[in-house]
Structure formats: structure tokens, C-alpha cells
Amino acid sequence: MAVEELATAARVAPATVYRNFGAKERLVLWDEYDPMLLEAISERLGTLPPQESTLEALVASLDALYGEDRKRMLRRARLISEHPQLQAVTAADRCPSPGH
Structure with missing residues (x-):
């Protein structure tokens, strides 16, 4: 389309x-969850090392989101797995070109 x-x-x-x-x-691929995740990391940074803060925030956030929005998250994952164009954009986001 x-x-x-x-x-x-x-x-x-x-x-x-x-x-x-x-x-x-x-x-x-637009992710409305990023602000929530960044806030959760920020809240933990005062008491935990950065790597631990990130891991704990990610696990807690995904657990909450999966409980609230499971169907949509799975539908998005299925769409990405079925469409090479979405996979390419996702891969490009994870591996930015040098200088970015």
C-alpha cells in the first residue's frame, strides 16, 4: 500500500x-514506548549502575507493556518477521552508519 x-x-x-x-x-516501527522506557531508566540511574538500570527498566517496562498491550506487540513482531522491508529498516535503526 x-x-x-x-x-x-x-x-x-x-x-x-x-x-x-x-x-x-x-x-x-514507530515506538510510543520509548519515553516510558527512558523515564524508567532515569529513575533507576540514581541508585543502580547504568547497565543494571537499563536492564531492570527494560524488564519491568516490557513486563508491564506485555500485560497491557500483548496483542498489538505480537502483531507488530509478526508484521516485522513477515516483511523484509520492515526488517531492513529495523536493522538499519540498530546499526547506524558511522558518524551518527
Whole structure:
């Protein structure tokens, strides 16, 4: 499906989709959970070393999210596993090019 079709279905202009997400793959990969995870890490940094803070925050956050939003999280994971374009964007996010 093209961005234009997605925009029409969402009743917004294609420019709005591009401005907010950059590409249609980002509609699936956009992660509204990041702010919550960063806050959880920040809360723990005062009492734990950075690596422990991150691990503890990640486990606690994912546990809470999985309890609240299990179906959507699994649907997103399934979409990524079934679509090479989404896998490529996800891999690029994890391995930024030098200088970034």
C-alpha cells in the first residue's frame, strides 16, 4: 500500500504522514514506548549502575507493556518477521552508519 493510500485512509494529507513518520514502514516501527522506557531508566540511574538500570527498566517496562498491550506487540513482531522491508529498516535503526 502506498503512503498516499494510507494517508487517505487516515484522512490526512500524504505530507502529514511523511512529516511525522518519514516512510510507511515507520508507521509500524514507530515506538510510543520509548519515553516510558527512558523515564524508567532515569529513575533507576540514581541508585543502580547504568547497565543494571537499563536492564531492570527494560524488564519491568516490557513486563508491564506485555500485560497491557500483548496483542498489538505480537502483531507488530509478526508484521516485522513477515516483511523484509520492515526488517531492513529495523536493522538499519540498530546499526547506524558511522558518524551518527
